[in-house]
Amino acid sequence: MRLLFLCKRRPQGRDLLTRPYGRFFYLPYHLAQQGYDVTLLLLDYHASDPVHCYVNGIEWISVSIRQLKHSIGPIDYLRQAEMLVKTQTPDRIIGFSDTWYGILAVYLGER
Numbered sequence: 001m002r003l004l005f006l007c008k009r010r011p012q013g014r015d016l017l018t019r020p021y022g023r024f025f026y027l028p029y030h031l032a033q034q035g036y037d038v039t040l041l042l043l044d045y046h047a048s049d050p051v052h053c054y055v056n057g058i059e060w061i062s063v064s065i066r067q068l069k070h071s072i073g074p075i076d077y078l079r080q081a082e083m084l085v086k087t088q089t090p091d092r093i094i095g096f097s098d099t100w101y102g103i104l105a106v107y108l109g110e111r
Contacts, residue, residue, distance in 0.1 A: 002037040003036050005028050005094045006041050006095045006096065007024055007097045008042065008043050008098060009043060009046075010045065010046070011096070016040070017062065039061065039090070040058055040059070040060050041077075041080060041081055043063055043074070048064045061080070063076065078104070082108065
């Protein structure tokens, strides 16, 4: 089963890539350990370089909103999410951390 998680990169002020934190890390981590195909698409509100890597059986993709200001801002995060939905065809889309990610997950799931 393919799962796509949508989340901000630093929930509760902790960077998920460098300091794994609570349900934002451990739910996808344990699902990946059980054999699920897990992708985390993270939106970073800081000026960080984009990240695309595989760690702990999870595909991590981080997009910085400050880097995107040269283009169309958060619309590029939406485009990245839409591209992942088209290419990976996830069975479930899960929105974490803020209400907006849940709304985005519902929107992408209905399409």
